[in-house]
Amino acid sequence: MEEKYVERASAHLDSITRLDFGFYPTPIEELPRLRASLSANAPRIFIKRDDYTGAGFGGNKVRKLEYVLARAAADGAQAAITIGGERSNHARATAMLCARLGLRCILVLNAQSGAPKSATRLIDEMAGAEIHLVGSRDERRTRAQAIADELQGRGVRAAQIPLGASTPLGALGYVRAARELALQIDRLNLRPDCIFLASSSGGTQAGLLAGCRIFGMEDVQIIGVSPDDPASSIAASISTIIGGIPEMLGLPSDLFDGEARVVDDYIGPGYGLDSVASKEALALVARCEGVLLDPVYTAKAMAALIDWARKGRFGRDDTVLFWHTGGQLAMFTAPL
Ligand SMILES: Cc1ncc(COP(=O)(O)O)c(C=O)c1O
Structure with missing residues (x-):
């Protein structure tokens, strides 16, 4: 994207009224033991810890x-x-x-x-x-x-x-997160080929798509994994949300074209219900890396990543970033 648009978008992001409640940048960590457990050709895997955004138990x-x-x-x-x-x-x-x-x-x-x-x-x-x-x-x-x-x-x-909160305004939070990511990967000398995340009402993926396009990560594939709805309906929500972003950032209205990539093969028995693959993903990531996912959203997104790695759908030289969107409290009931 032309430099003048990058600067303009960045200035708008900073001038729109916003609460400063979260802790940023959220960390990026490598998951080498998860990689080693998957297959000889598994890609490098990193995780962006938006479960640590802080306020109110964090999450996206x-x-x-x-x-x-x-x-x-x-x-x-x-x-x-x-x-x-x-x-x-x-x-x-x-x-x-x-x-x-x-x-x-x-x-x-x-x-x-x-x-x-x-x-x-x-x-x-x-x-x-x-x-x-x-x-x-x-x-x-x-x-x-x-x-x-x-x-x-x-x-x-x-x-x-x-x-x-999946409106164009809410999605600006994830345009901002993409700007944060651009700085982090520069510092860490990383080039993610692909970002995996759980996607449902679509605001997170819409913001990331727009932000990656604006902040120099046009080639990064963003794969949303549905925990509930058909891929086509989530992709449609994403496209509506993304359509409202350029105006807010002072950018040309035709900036974001094309369909968002969403997969719906990992829903299992339904929203909030474990699948064999999501249970395995939850346990594997905890055991290999000491990272806790949530059962409803991130375990299903990680199940997709694991399945793709085992099926050889990435190259060994690829780098995949898993975006942890939080939600672990869903595992707990209130004490009696
Ligand atoms: C933990 C978690 N991850 C991912 C999502 C999906 O985010 P979005 O609704 O922005 O698509 C949600 C939304 O409910 C969530 O709670």
Whole structure:
């Protein structure tokens, strides 16, 4: 990309209102013992530790919410409302960051009746979030809208934060992360050929795609691994989100063309349900490297990477970067 666009994008990234709550740069580490355990031709594997973004137990939501909640606060919101599953990392991060911001937080969560309370929900409560439980995913949006309408009727300004904070504004957090990565790989003398990450509402992958294009990593393949939806629907969300990025960064609107690469072969029995490969990935990475993945998202993305390595889909001279997006709390239930 032309130098003038790189500078312009960078200046916009820094001038758009943002909370500075996370710890950056998150570390990059090599996983040599995982590589050795896979196959003689496995690529070099590195991991970007966005499970260490810090605020509210870290994960990928922090970078997105830093932009989205800053905008809500700047617009005078007195409350933030968002939706998710009972173990939602997005809901937890929203609750924790709202606590830090002094903003009232309302969460509409779908939960199975009779299931034990998750550690995530306990933390939502500890952060002072008001929780409304509904029986299914489909009911979340209407309930959130009803709460927003009711608050508005009482003169309370409430900002609705979309699922996963996956808007063009939220994705700027990952454009910024790509800029951070560009500096790190320069310093470490690394040239990743490929980035693997878990991708669902699409904001993380959209931001990374745009950021890699802007900050000199055009050739890096970015492979999103779905934990839930069909690849085509995630790719469509990514393309909608990415379409809103150029305007915010003062770039030409046709800057990002082409389809995002998303694979949906590693979902297994369904969202939040272990597959044989995801259980193996979780155990292997912990045993070889002392790194804990989460069962819902990153274990499935790592299962994809491992499978590709075993099938010889990388060259031995390739370098693969696995982006750890956090979420390990999903493994725990609240103490009785
Ligand atoms: C741990 C974790 N990884 C990855 C993702 C996917 O990120 P995105 O929704 O930006 O595609 C999520 C989203 O819920 C998540 O919680």
